[in-house]
Amino acid sequence: MDELDLKKAMQFLISPKNSVQEVSSFYESCAGIYENLTETLFFPVEVCVQTAIKYNSDRNCVIVDACSGTGRVGRELLNQNYKNVDAIEPSKSMIENGFKGYRNIFQKFITEEPINEIKANTYDLCTMLGGLAYGHFPPNGFDEIVRIVKKGGFAVIANTYFYLENSPEYWDGIQEKLKQLAKDGFIEEKERQIIDYLDDDKQVLLLVFKVI
Numbered sequence: 001m002d003e004l005d006l007k008k009a010m011q012f013l014i015s016p017k018n019s020v021q022e023v024s025s026f027y028e029s030c031a032g033i034y035e036n037l038t039e040t041l042f043f044p045v046e047v048c049v050q051t052a053i054k055y056n057s058d059r060n061c062v063i064v065d066a067c068s069g070t071g072r073v074g075r076e077l078l079n080q081n082y083k084n085v086d087a088i089e090p091s092k093s094m095i096e097n098g099f100k101g102y103r104n105i106f107q108k109f110i111t112e113e114p115i116n117e118i119k120a121n122t123y124d125l126c127t128m129l130g131g132l133a134y135g136h137f138p139p140n141g142f143d144e145i146v147r148i149v150k151k152g153g154f155a156v157i158a159n160t161y162f163y164l165e166n167s168p169e170y171w172d173g174i175q176e177k178l179k180q181l182a183k184d185g186f187i188e189e190k191e192r193q194i195i196d197y198l199d200d201d202k203q204v205l206l207l208v209f210k211v212i
């Protein structure tokens with residue numbers, strides 16, 4: 001993709017027709033300019049990282065940044081002196097064009113299937129910024145997050161709300177899955193809020209759960 005029409009990109013990200021393959025091609029093609037796009041597409045690193053600090057300020061804790069993209073969250077976590085930050089990201093181009101300071105990068109899609117390279121109960125904290133959109137992180141992917149995060153650990157999820165309120169079926173699926181995991185005793189929701197962010201109409205969903 002040489003020239004990216006931003007409106008088309010935003011429309012693409014909320015399209016209920018996106019297949020996983022289309023989403024993959026999208027990121028493969030825009031990886032080189034992704035970080036210039038994020039201001040418009042809007043994925044606020046600081047909401048995610050400041051919340052991560054609130055839930056685990058131990059700089060030696062072990063973190064996984066899910067749907068890491070070009071590593072904007074990882075870069076900021078390392079700026080904040082966190083030492084052990086892994087990443088899970090399926091797009092080769094996003095990884096190649098991205099931050100090189102992660103401890104490990106697992107080039108994988110998160111699904112309900114275990115990622116063999118990652119043992120259960122590995123992480124104290126999971127961050128995920130901008131991973132929630134149609135054709136992206138699937139609702140059953142939370143099974144894998146619950147598996148790899150230690151009991152007592154937290155998942156901090158931040159997402160531009162636009163992509164959720166405009167994808168009601170997807171958002172319902174995410175909420176249903178979280179409700180079921182809580183009902184089955186796997187997680188305890190700690191925070192869910194929609195933040196009016198800075199100036200205009202941009203809102204951020206912030207969701208935190210504890211693995212129990």
Ligand SMILES: C[S@@+](CC[C@H](N)C(=O)[O-])C[C@H]1O[C@@H](n2cnc3c(N)ncnc32)[C@H](O)[C@@H]1O
Nearest residue numbers: 027043067068069072091109110129130136137
């Ligand atoms: C909007 S970008 C966000 C990237 C980064 N976290 C940020 O805030 O800049 C979404 C990323 O999620 C990745 N992704 C999509 N589906 C995924 C899945 N099932 N598991 C892991 N990552 C996924 C995409 O390849 C893309 O890099």
